[in-house]
Amino acid sequence: VQPSHRISNINSQGSDGWEVFLRARQLMAEGHPITELTIGEHDIRTDPSILEAMHASATAGNTGYAMVPGIAELRQTVADRVTKRTGVATTRDNVLITPGGQAGLFAAHAAACDPGDRALFLDPYYTTYPGTLRSQGLVPVAVPTRSKHGFQPQLEELDQAAKGAKSLLINSPNNPTGTVYSRATMAAIAEVCQRHDLWLISDEVYDTQVWSGTHISPRSLPQMTERTLVIGSMSKSHAMTGSRVGWVVGPQEMITHMINLATNTTYGVAGFVQDAALFALRQGTDLEQKISAPFARRRDIALDILKEFPKVTAIAPQGAMYLMLDIRATGQSGFEFANRLLDEHQIAVMPGESFGQSAAGHLRVAMTIPDDAFGAALRTLCLFATQLADG
Numbered sequence: 597v598q599p600s601h602r603i604s605n606i607n608s609q610g611s612d613g614w615e616v617f618l619r620a621r622q623l624m625a626e627g628h629p630i631t632e633l634t635i636g637e638h639d640i641r642t643d644p645s646i647l648e649a650m651h652a653s654a655t656a657g658n659t660g661y662a663m664v665p666g667i668a669e670l671r672q673t674v675a676d677r678v679t680k681r682t683g684v685a686t687t688r689d690n691v692l693i694t695p696g697g698q699a700g701l702f703a704a705h706a707a708a709c710d711p712g713d714r715a716l717f718l719d720p721y722y723t724t725y726p727g728t729l730r731s732q733g734l735v736p737v738a739v740p741t742r743s744k745h746g747f748q749p750q751l752e753e754l755d756q757a758a759k760g761a762k763s764l765l766i767n768s769p770n771n772p773t774g775t776v777y778s779r780a781t782m783a784a785i786a787e788v789c790q791r792h793d794l795w796l797i798s799d800e801v802y803d804t805q806v807w808s809g810t811h812i813s814p815r816s817l818p819q820m821t822e823r824t825l826v827i828g829s830m831s832k833s834h835a836m837t838g839s840r841v842g843w844v845v846g847p848q849e850m851i852t853h854m855i856n857l858a859t860n861t862t863y864g865v866a867g868f869v870q871d872a873a874l875f876a877l878r879q880g881t882d883l884e885q886k887i888s889a890p891f892a893r894r895r896d897i898a899l900d901i902l903k904e905f906p907k908v909t910a911i912a913p914q915g916a917m918y919l920m921l922d923i924r925a926t927g928q929s930g931f932e933f934a935n936r937l938l939d940e941h942q943i944a945v946m947p948g949e950s951f952g953q954s955a956a957g958h959l960r961v962a963m964t965i966p967d968d969a970f971g972a973a974l975r976t977l978c979l980f981a982t983q984l985a986d987g
């Protein structure tokens with residue numbers, strides 16, 4: 597017997613993009629000292645006060661099946677938060693609590709698309725996007741964005757690709773580029789979605805990490821509330837990556853369909869994890885700012901260092917916890933450079949190619965280690981790139 601085409605096709609396009617990361621982890625397991633700047637994992641752990649809330653909930657007996665859509669208080673708190681941040685009246689019936697943003701991405705596409713549908717996403721992209729689409733039998737269509745446009749998608753290209761498509765997945769603030777989509781970009785996206793009758797799936801898991809510009813949730817644009825599904829998560833905003841808690845916000849009918857999906861897949865999120873998320877959200881923006889502050893600081897450190905290395909160019913990240921470096925002057929691909937940097941300098945970064953062809957010749961550097969070590973590693977990287985560029 598054979599596995600389904602759908603499941604064996606998830607990574608069938610060759611690389612899944614994680615090779616350098618996996619090699620770094622292997623070297624670390626063997627005892628090599630590696631400076632790890634690959635995945636989007638904070639260097640702090642979940643705040644002890646959140647863990648105490650989780651512990652108190654679990655020891656109080658909250659270890660049984662939780663309500664599949666999410667506990668009422670958490671759904672309401674997420675709804676209030678979205679209303680406050682976007683101005684769009686949102687109720688708990690517009691919210692499904694999911695085991696992280698990733699499960700939300702899966703649920704949203706299941707709700708929006710049927711097998712065989714063309715599902716658009718923007719390149720460079722978060723590595724799981726094409727696999728998430730293929731795992732549902734969708735046809736992933738990557739729409740390129742370019743560094744010369746600051747990786748802001750362009751109306752004409754979107755419009756071309758949208759013919760016959762069913763959905764468009766966007767991510768702002770963006771992983772891996774750090775781009776925050778401007779009001780004009782969001783307006784263009786809304787225009788294309790309306791013209792071609794697309795569902796817009798807006799991945800906003802970095803919405804608390806904005807360094808310049810303003811984050812606009814496209815659900816708040818005219819006529820977009822009814823065709824937008826927003827993905828949110830506690831992973832990045834509250835350093836709760838391992839807790840697996842996030843949400844989808846959208847029209848009530850779509851949430852009802854996704855609750856049916858959750859009943860038949862995840863069966864919800866652990867009650868004590870939801871209570872911890874509730875506690876964390878109730879701490880307000882002070883805690884979010886405390887968690888995002890190190891990335892803002894390291895972004896400034898990086899931009900200062902980069903001034904000394906004209907062969908390595910970066911688009912100043914407007915948001916999120918990464919730095920995209922253009923190393924094309926070295927003549928190496930991002931993949932070649934990242935492998936050499938790992939072997940010759942024991943520094944692990946993600947090759948741009950892991951995030952699509954539009955990021956070829958780039959590196960994504962996660963700003964996720966203490967400031968001094970981060971600055972030192974970036975300096976080593978830039979020196980190495982400069983040596984290669986100078987032959």
Ligand code: PLP
Nearest residue numbers: 636696697698722771829831842
């Ligand atoms: N979306 C983006 C753009 C991400 O970078 C990530 C994680 O790195 C996720 C979604 C998934 O996050 P989680 O499932 O931990 O909420």
